[in-house]
Amino acid sequence: MYFFQTLSLLALWACYGPAATTTPAQLPSQVTPVSARAMMTPAQPPSQVTPVSVHAMTTPAQPALQVTRVSAQSLTGVPVVIDGDTVRVAGKLVRLNGVDAEEIGHFGQPDEPHGHAARAALQAIIGIGAEVHCRLNNETAYRRAVGICFNRQGQDVGAELIRHGHALDCGRYSGGRYRSLEPDGARATLIQKPYCGQ
Known part of the structure; x- marks a missing residue:
């Protein structure tokens, strides 16, 4: 049996050359291997919407005067007197x-009824062409x-504006330091801002 197998192989060799004796296991695979990763659907680009936290979407309650912090100076x-409680000094508004x-x-x-009188009184307290010095509270x-x-x-x-009956103490922000300066009847005459308290 072995003899006949050897003869068969020699005959094949003679007719077709060495390729005829190559076993299928020795043939190179014609299929290029493809990894599982390459066959997967490409990842979608990340969403362009920036996530917003619930906290950021909630509008915080604002204090009556929208008070924020600034640097002390x-x-x-x-000054230019804007009204009874606001002046412009060196280009900056000061409350x-x-x-x-x-x-x-x-x-x-x-206009509120006594608005112009308050502005005129503040101008008189300061003086025409006179300087003021303002200490800001941050x-x-x-x-x-x-x-x-x-x-x-x-x-x-x-304080002088309040003493002369042209303004009231705003206790929420003054801590009540001007209340004793108010003339009798001032609160019956002037309008008190709701946010100032009583």
């Missing part, structure tokens, strides 16, 4: 801390720095 200069004066109409709002209210301003005589101009 002081300002000195000849007089703890002073509640009636408003002059802004943005289409009507807060802002409606984009205005907040502080206490002093005239050239060293008087707290907000």
Whole structure:
């Protein structure tokens, strides 16, 4: 049997060359292997929507005067009196801390009854062409720095405005330091801002 097998192989060799004796196991595979990773659907690009936390989506309750922190400083200069509780010093708006004066109409709002009188009184307390020195308290209210301003005589101009009956103590922000300066009947005459408290 072995003899005949040998003869068969020699005959094949003679007719077809060495390729005829190559067993199927020796033939190189014609299929290029493909990894499982390459066959998978490509990963989708990440979502372009930035995740927003529930906290970020919740609008926080704002305090009455929208108070925020700023750096401490002081300002000195000849002011422009905007109304009874606001002056512009060295180009910066300053809200007089703890002073509640009636408003002059802004943005289409009507004047309050004593708004112009309060502004005129504050201008008289400061003086025409006179400087004030304002000590700011690290807060802002409606984009205005907040502080206490002093005239050239060293008087707290907000305190003097209240003393003369043109404004009220805003206890929420003054801590009540001006309340004793209010003349009798001032609270019956002037409008008190709701956020100032009683």
